[in-house]
Amino acid sequence: MRAALVLSLLAFLALSATPYVDRAVVSLKQCLCMAPQWLYLDVWIHVEAGGGAPAEGVLYWFDNGWRGYCRLGRGVDIYNTCSIPYTSRGIAIALVQDGREVDRIEIWGVKVENATCTAAPALNILNRTTSSSPPLAVVTLRSTMLSSVGAVFQSLNYTATRLISVRGLNPCDDYVIKLFFYMQEASPWRIHLAGNISSPPVTVTKTVTATRTETEIVTSTVTTTVTQRETARETVTRVETVTLTRTYTMTELSVVREIDPRSVGPGVSGGGFSRHCLDSFYNWWQKEVMYRRFSERRILTPGPTELPQSVKAALVRETTNPDLDPRFFQEYREVVEMLRPLLGAWRSRVYVWVGEAMLGLEAAVANAVRPGAKVLVVDNGVYGAGFADLVRMYGGVPVTPGFNWRRGADPAAVxxxxxRERDVEVVTLVHCDTPSTVYNDLREIxxxxxxxGALLIVDAVSSIAADEIKMDEWGVDVLIGGSQKALNAPPGLTILAVSKKAFEKAGDVGRQSFYMSYRVWDDWLEKGGFPYTMSDVLLYALRESLRxxxxxxxxxxYQRHKAAREAARRGVEALGLEPYVERVECNCPTATAFKTPVPAPRLRRHIWEKYGVLLAGSWGPLEGDVMRIGHMGIQASADQVATAVAVLGAALLDMGIAANVGKAVETVLDAFK
Structure with missing residues (x-):
């Protein structure tokens, strides 16, 4: 089988308003079970969003010309699998925004057979500039046995630093990597290199195209201190064919690091080169920039959450046949009874279904909304407003008042x-809208x-096991929960409580369904079985969590979750950040959202990669502007919230933003006293 080619590209880019690929992984393989004339690429790219419309990732292949393309998708993290002809010799990964290419990486020498090791190690830097808008500089790295290289590209208003490593390839293979730099305007530029470079002094040819043509030829010598002395001759040609010539000399220092690019030992010996050479730049990067600062990662998102050890242990219990084992049916009954106090559902029917909580939300609407029925959608939040889509799907007419997303819905306004809308038959409400972290007063609404006299459907996925709920006493008709939030179990189970009124309404609506039918479930449970096969291990995990x-x-x-809410909010404010929800009493007890001074995806990625703590972004209109700390279940503790606030503050400092981390952590701990 063909060994995989893995290209790992890590880039950080400043002063650019367009999207760009800052990391890419391309795995090349030949799939033996498919037609042999095709190669298969697993492609993952991470996009720094920049401004404007979302960019689309596209992969092109070169087979005696650019012959075809594969659309990778849109978003921040893009993953896809593409097939290219066996005869392809190169690929390009490009970002296209508004019909214009804004970023591009090319990889050449993508071949299945191994090359013969005949050439000495060499790095040739070629480049060109086109008259495209924005101006484009292309740097080509052509190499034999180049394991990795660090490149710093600089122009007047554009800087890009990239670390490129090629692994899994025969070290004697010949390949070429092209980096495309899209500058905001035409200007002279320079590039510094460090890493596995064993060639003689490097020659750089620079060409800039704008409204006039400038040609600049520079010969540079790399020394042990990476001091580059460049002597350049510049010729400027005007349109009227008048030629002016200037000669100048300049000295500049590398901005990468004072490391001899050739001190990578063992080096050249009699024209040969070690196949196991060290890369000084890569080693420095790993040691001083990207060494692992944590022993274990932490998940502090608003669900799914980390699992307690005892819940993990429950997942490896001896399995059974849930359809036939009477002991499993008894455990199911016990889980239902353990859920009742958390739901306040002593008279209502309680079900546990296999399926993520979305199953329960759709079932609630399907069984309550007849075609043409008016439904009041309490729309203060991403999920709150999202109920309108389900209502329309089942023929209902949503009424959306347009409540403020930054505060709980006013019961008087409801x-x-x-x-005003006296013919409303159903009302939908999200108790805790986690994308915005707004909390609604369920009891009063x-x-x-x-x-x-309307029927009330409540999404309590993120509030069950975090705050008191009294379904029967308060008059809730359908209450939906999920296993992956404050219950700290794996995703995959829907918790559904249905009042007598809602059960009878489902019969009146008469929706034809099997999987989502209350009546089907009732009939099977009365017989001591299930309408479809249950997941025994997920039920075991939920049972342990409830225990x-x-x-x-x-x-x-409940008190621990209230303290966590107060602590997270105070900590965020102590760092100088603004909570998204206006008042603490309108904030979920399970998550805290806040605005960020830098793009939220960038800040989240930095925290995850450097400190090993996963915080959350948001969805819909809030995506990119809001981050969230999850404090649900076992996350609702002093140590977990303090960790989240500490790494958030440290990341802000890393990005040059003032933050009093010590004060913020102290504030968190005070909230738990």
């Missing part, structure tokens, strides 16, 4: 809408809905 919660006591669990 009541006024119901007074339920009272308003009940007084008008832990009851062992601590619900009062303690």
């Amino acid at each position: 009541e006024r809408v119901l007074e 339920a009272k308003a809905v009940s007084s008008h 832990r919660i009851h062992e601590e006591g619900l009062a303690s669990v």
Whole structure:
């Protein structure tokens, strides 16, 4: 089988308003089970968004010309698999925005057979500049046995630093990597190199095209201190064919590091070169920039969450046949009874279904909304507003008042809408809208809905096991939960509580369904079985999570989440950041959202890669502007919230933003006293 070619490209780019690829991984392989004339590429790229519309990733291949392309997709993290002809000799990964290419990386020498090791190690730098808009500089690295190289590209208003490593390839293979730099305007530029370079002094030819043509030829010598002395002759040709000539000399220092690029030992010996050479730049990068600063990663997102050790252990319990084992059915019944106190559902039916919580949300709408029925959608949040899509899907007519996303819905305002829209049959509400972290007063809104006789559907996925809920007492008709939030179990289970009123409404609506039918579930449970095969290991995990919660006591669990909410908010404010939700009482007990002074994806990635802590961004209109700390279940603790605030503050300092990290952590700990 063909060994995989893995290209790892790490780049950081400043002063650029266009999207660019800052990391890429391309794995090349020949799939033996498919037609032998095709090669298969697994491509992953990470895009720094920049400004404007989202850019699309496209992969082209060269086979005696640029013959075809594969669309990789859009977004920040893009992954796809592409097939290219066996005879291809090169590929290009490009970003296209508004019909214009804004970033490009080319890899040449992509061949299945191994090359013969005949050439001495060499690095030739070629480049050209086109008259495209924006101006384009192309740097070509042509090499034999070049394991890695660091390149710093600089122009007047554009800087890009990239570390390129090629692994898994025969060291004697010949290949070429082209880096495309899209500058904001035409200007002279320079490039510094460090790493596995064993060639004689490097010659750089620079050409800049703007409204006039400038040609500059520079010969540079790399010394042990990486001091470059360049003597250049510049010729400027005007359109009217008048020629002016200037000669000048300049001295400049490398901005990479004072390392001899050739001190990579063992080096050249009698024209040969070691196949296991060290790369000084790469070693420096790993040691001083990217060494691992953590022993274990932490997940501090608003679900899915980390799993407690005992829950992980439950996942490896001895499995059974859930359809036939009567002991499993008894465990299912026990889980349902353990859930009732958390839901306040003593009279309502309670089900646990296999499927992510979205299954419960859709089932609730499908069984309550008849075609043409008016549905009041309490739309203060991403998920709150999202209920309108489900309502339309099942033929309902959503009423969307346009509530403020930064505060809980006013129960009086909900009541006024119901007074105005007297024919509303169903009301949908998200108790805790995690993308915005806004929290709604379920008790008071339920009272308003009940007084008008409408049926209330509540998404409590992120509030179950974090705050008190009394479904029966407050008049909630359908309550939906999920296993992956404050319950700290793996995703994959829907928790559904259905009142008698909602059960009868489902019969009136008469929706034809099997998987989402309350009646089907009731009939099977009465017979001591399930309408489809349950997941035994997920139920075991949920049961262990519920055991832990009851062992601590619900009062303690709820108080711990309130303290975590207060602590996270105070910590964020102490760092000089603005919480997204206006008042703490309108903030979820399970997550805190805040605005960021730099793009949220960039800040999140920095924290994850440097400090090993995963914080969350947001969705929809809030994507890119808001970050979130999850404090649900086991995350709702002093050590977890303090960790989140500490690494957030450290990342801000790394980016040159003032932050009092010590004060912020102290504020977090004070909130738990």
